Amino acid sequence: MVELRNVYKTFVSELGSKKDVFQNTNFIANEGDFVSIIGSNGAGKSTLLNVINGNVIPDAGEVVLRDRNITKVSRHKRAKWISQVFQNPSQGTSPSMTVLENLSMAKNKGKSFNLTLGLDKKNIPYYKEILASLDLGLEKQLDTKVGLLSGGQRQCLSLIMSTLNHPDVLLLDEHTAALDPKTSKIILDKTKELVEKNNITTLMITHNLQDAIEYGNRLIMIHDGSIILDLKGEEKQHLTVEKLLEFFHEKDAKLADKDLF
Protein backbone atom coordinates (compact mmCIF):
# COMPACT_ATOMS: atom_id res chain seq x y z
CA MET A 1 0.00 0.00 0.00
CA VAL A 2 1.27 3.49 -0.87
CA GLU A 3 -0.21 6.67 0.52
CA LEU A 4 0.09 10.46 0.31
CA ARG A 5 -1.10 12.11 3.55
CA ASN A 6 -1.95 15.82 3.54
CA VAL A 7 0.71 16.59 0.95
CA TYR A 8 1.58 20.17 -0.05
CA LYS A 9 3.96 21.09 -2.85
CA THR A 10 4.67 24.49 -4.36
CA PHE A 11 7.27 24.96 -7.09
CA VAL A 12 9.01 28.32 -7.26
CA SER A 13 10.56 29.33 -10.56
CA GLU A 14 13.91 31.10 -10.87
CA LEU A 15 12.04 34.36 -11.43
CA GLY A 16 10.05 33.81 -8.25
CA SER A 17 6.65 32.80 -9.65
CA LYS A 18 4.87 30.10 -7.65
CA LYS A 19 2.87 27.09 -8.71
CA ASP A 20 0.89 25.33 -5.98
CA VAL A 21 0.59 21.78 -7.31
CA PHE A 22 -0.66 20.02 -4.18
CA GLN A 23 -2.58 21.65 -1.37
CA ASN A 24 -3.53 19.06 1.19
CA THR A 25 -3.69 16.21 -1.30
CA ASN A 26 -4.53 12.73 -0.03
CA PHE A 27 -4.29 9.50 -1.98
CA ILE A 28 -4.18 5.81 -1.11
CA ALA A 29 -3.39 2.94 -3.49
CA ASN A 30 -4.11 -0.39 -1.83
CA GLU A 31 -1.84 -3.37 -2.26
CA GLY A 32 -2.27 -4.83 -5.75
CA ASP A 33 -4.26 -1.85 -7.05
CA PHE A 34 -3.59 -1.04 -10.71
CA VAL A 35 -4.58 2.63 -10.98
CA SER A 36 -4.89 4.47 -14.30
CA ILE A 37 -4.26 8.20 -13.86
CA ILE A 38 -5.69 10.76 -16.26
CA GLY A 39 -5.94 14.54 -16.28
CA SER A 40 -4.99 17.63 -18.21
CA ASN A 41 -1.45 18.87 -18.86
CA GLY A 42 0.00 20.37 -15.71
CA ALA A 43 -2.62 18.75 -13.43
CA GLY A 44 0.03 17.19 -11.19
CA LYS A 45 0.14 13.59 -12.44
CA SER A 46 3.93 13.32 -12.82
CA THR A 47 4.44 15.25 -9.60
CA LEU A 48 2.33 12.62 -7.81
CA LEU A 49 4.69 9.91 -9.08
CA ASN A 50 7.73 12.08 -8.28
CA VAL A 51 6.58 12.55 -4.69
CA ILE A 52 6.26 8.78 -4.36
CA ASN A 53 9.64 7.98 -5.94
CA GLY A 54 11.45 10.67 -3.95
CA ASN A 55 12.31 12.92 -6.89
CA VAL A 56 10.17 15.66 -5.38
CA ILE A 57 10.10 16.24 -1.63
CA PRO A 58 6.78 17.61 -0.36
CA ASP A 59 6.77 20.92 1.54
CA ALA A 60 4.49 19.28 4.09
CA GLY A 61 2.72 15.95 4.52
CA GLU A 62 3.85 12.35 4.40
CA VAL A 63 4.53 9.57 1.93
CA VAL A 64 3.80 6.17 3.43
CA LEU A 65 4.76 2.84 1.94
CA ARG A 66 3.42 -0.30 3.61
CA ASP A 67 2.85 1.58 6.91
CA ARG A 68 6.37 3.06 6.87
CA ASN A 69 6.84 6.81 6.61
CA ILE A 70 9.33 7.19 3.72
CA THR A 71 9.03 10.97 3.28
CA LYS A 72 12.65 11.46 4.27
CA VAL A 73 14.04 8.29 2.68
CA SER A 74 16.35 9.06 -0.26
CA ARG A 75 15.31 8.38 -3.82
CA HIS A 76 18.17 5.90 -4.15
CA LYS A 77 16.95 3.84 -1.18
CA ARG A 78 13.34 3.95 -2.35
CA ALA A 79 14.44 2.35 -5.64
CA LYS A 80 14.58 -0.99 -3.81
CA TRP A 81 10.83 -0.91 -3.38
CA ILE A 82 9.68 1.46 -6.10
CA SER A 83 10.35 0.92 -9.82
CA GLN A 84 9.52 3.23 -12.68
CA VAL A 85 9.16 3.11 -16.46
CA PHE A 86 9.32 6.45 -18.25
CA GLN A 87 7.87 7.71 -21.52
CA ASN A 88 11.26 7.85 -23.20
CA PRO A 89 12.48 4.33 -24.04
CA SER A 90 16.09 5.44 -23.55
CA GLN A 91 15.49 6.10 -19.84
CA GLY A 92 15.69 3.07 -17.59
CA THR A 93 18.15 0.99 -19.64
CA SER A 94 21.85 1.28 -20.21
CA PRO A 95 22.59 1.60 -23.98
CA SER A 96 26.21 0.47 -23.88
CA MET A 97 25.37 -2.76 -22.04
CA THR A 98 23.83 -5.87 -23.59
CA VAL A 99 20.27 -7.06 -23.01
CA LEU A 100 21.54 -9.77 -20.64
CA GLU A 101 23.75 -7.30 -18.74
CA ASN A 102 20.79 -4.94 -18.31
CA LEU A 103 18.57 -7.77 -17.08
CA SER A 104 21.26 -9.01 -14.67
CA MET A 105 21.66 -5.50 -13.27
CA ALA A 106 17.91 -5.09 -12.80
CA LYS A 107 17.59 -8.48 -11.08
CA ASN A 108 20.26 -7.46 -8.57
CA LYS A 109 18.91 -3.96 -7.92
CA GLY A 110 19.06 -3.19 -4.22
CA LYS A 111 21.60 -5.92 -3.42
CA SER A 112 25.05 -5.08 -2.13
CA PHE A 113 27.55 -3.85 -4.71
CA ASN A 114 29.67 -7.00 -5.01
CA LEU A 115 26.53 -9.05 -5.81
CA THR A 116 25.63 -6.76 -8.68
CA LEU A 117 28.71 -7.69 -10.68
CA GLY A 118 28.64 -10.39 -13.30
CA LEU A 119 26.06 -11.90 -15.60
CA ASP A 120 23.01 -13.67 -14.29
CA LYS A 121 23.57 -16.78 -16.44
CA LYS A 122 21.40 -19.11 -14.37
CA ASN A 123 18.31 -17.08 -15.24
CA ILE A 124 18.93 -17.06 -19.01
CA PRO A 125 16.18 -19.64 -19.73
CA TYR A 126 13.71 -17.54 -17.70
CA TYR A 127 14.76 -14.33 -19.47
CA LYS A 128 14.44 -16.03 -22.88
CA GLU A 129 10.96 -17.28 -22.02
CA ILE A 130 9.66 -13.91 -20.85
CA LEU A 131 11.28 -12.08 -23.80
CA ALA A 132 9.87 -14.62 -26.29
CA SER A 133 6.36 -14.00 -24.94
CA LEU A 134 6.63 -10.42 -26.24
CA ASP A 135 7.07 -11.70 -29.79
CA LEU A 136 9.57 -8.94 -30.67
CA GLY A 137 12.58 -11.23 -31.22
CA LEU A 138 14.35 -10.02 -28.08
CA GLU A 139 15.01 -13.55 -26.84
CA LYS A 140 17.54 -13.94 -29.71
CA GLN A 141 19.29 -10.68 -28.83
CA LEU A 142 20.59 -11.28 -25.32
CA ASP A 143 24.10 -10.32 -26.50
CA THR A 144 22.96 -7.19 -28.37
CA LYS A 145 23.83 -3.79 -26.97
CA VAL A 146 20.60 -2.14 -25.84
CA GLY A 147 21.39 1.11 -27.71
CA LEU A 148 20.91 -0.86 -30.96
CA LEU A 149 17.35 -1.99 -30.13
CA SER A 150 14.21 -0.30 -31.46
CA GLY A 151 12.31 2.05 -29.14
CA GLY A 152 9.56 -0.54 -28.68
CA GLN A 153 11.99 -3.36 -27.89
CA ARG A 154 13.80 -1.11 -25.45
CA GLN A 155 10.59 -0.10 -23.69
CA CYS A 156 9.56 -3.77 -23.37
CA LEU A 157 12.94 -4.48 -21.84
CA SER A 158 12.53 -1.54 -19.42
CA LEU A 159 9.17 -2.90 -18.32
CA ILE A 160 10.51 -6.39 -17.69
CA MET A 161 13.54 -4.96 -15.87
CA SER A 162 11.29 -2.82 -13.67
CA THR A 163 9.54 -5.87 -12.22
CA LEU A 164 12.47 -8.31 -11.91
CA ASN A 165 13.32 -7.42 -8.31
CA HIS A 166 9.66 -7.67 -7.22
CA PRO A 167 9.03 -4.03 -6.28
CA ASP A 168 6.13 -3.07 -4.01
CA VAL A 169 5.17 -0.22 -6.33
CA LEU A 170 5.49 0.27 -10.08
CA LEU A 171 5.19 3.80 -11.51
CA LEU A 172 4.43 4.13 -15.22
CA ASP A 173 4.68 7.66 -16.61
CA GLU A 174 3.07 7.51 -20.08
CA HIS A 175 5.19 4.45 -20.77
CA THR A 176 3.49 3.67 -24.10
CA ALA A 177 3.09 7.25 -25.39
CA ALA A 178 6.05 7.05 -27.77
CA LEU A 179 5.11 3.68 -29.28
CA ASP A 180 3.09 2.56 -32.28
CA PRO A 181 -0.37 1.11 -31.49
CA LYS A 182 0.68 -2.53 -31.90
CA THR A 183 3.73 -2.26 -29.64
CA SER A 184 1.75 -0.15 -27.18
CA LYS A 185 -0.80 -2.96 -26.85
CA ILE A 186 1.94 -5.58 -26.40
CA ILE A 187 3.43 -3.49 -23.57
CA LEU A 188 0.10 -2.78 -21.90
CA ASP A 189 -0.91 -6.45 -22.00
CA LYS A 190 2.48 -7.44 -20.58
CA THR A 191 2.16 -4.74 -17.92
CA LYS A 192 -1.20 -6.18 -16.86
CA GLU A 193 0.16 -9.73 -16.81
CA LEU A 194 3.27 -8.85 -14.78
CA VAL A 195 1.59 -6.65 -12.19
CA GLU A 196 -1.28 -9.08 -11.64
CA LYS A 197 1.02 -12.10 -11.38
CA ASN A 198 3.32 -10.33 -8.90
CA ASN A 199 0.56 -8.36 -7.13
CA ILE A 200 2.45 -5.08 -7.65
CA THR A 201 0.69 -1.84 -6.71
CA THR A 202 0.80 0.09 -9.99
CA LEU A 203 0.15 3.71 -10.95
CA MET A 204 -0.07 4.35 -14.69
CA ILE A 205 -0.33 7.84 -16.18
CA THR A 206 -1.86 7.92 -19.63
CA HIS A 207 -3.46 10.45 -21.97
CA ASN A 208 -5.19 7.62 -23.81
CA LEU A 209 -8.65 7.47 -22.22
CA GLN A 210 -9.48 4.13 -23.82
CA ASP A 211 -6.36 2.55 -22.31
CA ALA A 212 -7.17 4.14 -18.95
CA ILE A 213 -10.58 2.48 -19.04
CA GLU A 214 -9.37 -0.87 -20.36
CA TYR A 215 -6.40 -1.41 -18.04
CA GLY A 216 -6.31 -1.42 -14.26
CA ASN A 217 -8.91 -2.03 -11.57
CA ARG A 218 -9.20 1.66 -10.69
CA LEU A 219 -9.17 5.01 -12.50
CA ILE A 220 -8.49 8.43 -11.05
CA MET A 221 -8.73 11.84 -12.68
CA ILE A 222 -6.50 14.61 -11.33
CA HIS A 223 -7.29 18.27 -11.83
CA ASP A 224 -5.31 21.13 -10.27
CA GLY A 225 -3.63 18.68 -7.90
CA SER A 226 -6.91 17.22 -6.63
CA ILE A 227 -8.41 13.84 -7.33
CA ILE A 228 -11.79 14.73 -8.85
CA LEU A 229 -12.83 11.23 -9.92
CA ASP A 230 -12.02 7.83 -8.40
CA LEU A 231 -13.76 4.80 -9.88
CA LYS A 232 -13.24 1.08 -9.40
CA GLY A 233 -15.02 -2.25 -9.84
CA GLU A 234 -18.26 -2.19 -11.82
CA GLU A 235 -18.31 1.59 -12.05
CA LYS A 236 -14.98 1.48 -13.86
CA GLN A 237 -15.97 -1.46 -16.04
CA HIS A 238 -18.99 0.44 -17.34
CA LEU A 239 -17.03 3.56 -18.21
CA THR A 240 -16.76 4.86 -21.76
CA VAL A 241 -14.62 7.65 -23.18
CA GLU A 242 -17.80 9.69 -23.73
CA LYS A 243 -18.85 9.26 -20.08
CA LEU A 244 -15.42 10.38 -18.90
CA LEU A 245 -15.54 13.52 -21.03
CA GLU A 246 -19.13 14.15 -19.91
CA PHE A 247 -18.06 13.83 -16.30
CA PHE A 248 -15.39 16.43 -16.66
CA HIS A 249 -17.63 18.89 -18.44
CA GLU A 250 -20.28 18.51 -15.73
CA LYS A 251 -17.71 18.88 -12.99
CA ASP A 252 -16.20 22.06 -14.29
CA ALA A 253 -18.10 23.65 -17.14
CA LYS A 254 -15.77 26.63 -17.09
CA LEU A 255 -12.99 24.47 -18.47
CA ALA A 256 -15.13 22.71 -21.05
CA ASP A 257 -13.44 24.46 -23.92
CA LYS A 258 -9.93 23.80 -22.74
CA ASP A 259 -7.88 20.93 -24.03
CA LEU A 260 -8.35 18.51 -21.15
CA PHE A 261 -6.36 15.52 -22.28
Ligand SMILES: Nc1ncnc2c1ncn2[C@@H]1O[C@H](COP(=O)(O)OP(=O)(O)OP(=O)(O)O)[C@@H](O)[C@H]1O
Ligand atom coordinates in the same frame (compact mmCIF):
# COMPACT_ATOMS: atom_id res chain seq x y z
N1 LIG B 1 10.58 20.62 -10.95
C1 LIG B 1 9.64 21.54 -11.21
N2 LIG B 1 9.93 22.84 -11.10
C2 LIG B 1 9.00 23.79 -11.34
N3 LIG B 1 7.73 23.52 -11.72
C3 LIG B 1 7.38 22.22 -11.86
C4 LIG B 1 8.32 21.16 -11.62
N4 LIG B 1 7.69 19.97 -11.82
C5 LIG B 1 6.44 20.27 -12.18
N5 LIG B 1 6.24 21.62 -12.20
C6 LIG B 1 4.98 22.31 -12.51
O1 LIG B 1 3.97 21.70 -11.74
C7 LIG B 1 2.78 21.56 -12.48
C8 LIG B 1 2.38 20.09 -12.53
O2 LIG B 1 3.30 19.41 -13.36
P1 LIG B 1 3.20 17.85 -13.69
O3 LIG B 1 4.39 17.51 -14.52
O4 LIG B 1 2.99 17.10 -12.44
O5 LIG B 1 1.86 17.80 -14.58
P2 LIG B 1 1.27 16.58 -15.40
O6 LIG B 1 -0.14 16.40 -14.95
O7 LIG B 1 2.15 15.39 -15.31
O8 LIG B 1 1.28 17.19 -16.86
P3 LIG B 1 1.57 16.52 -18.31
O9 LIG B 1 0.35 15.77 -18.67
O10 LIG B 1 1.79 17.71 -19.18
O11 LIG B 1 2.80 15.68 -18.21
C9 LIG B 1 3.05 22.18 -13.84
O12 LIG B 1 2.60 23.51 -13.82
C10 LIG B 1 4.56 22.13 -13.95
O13 LIG B 1 5.05 23.15 -14.76
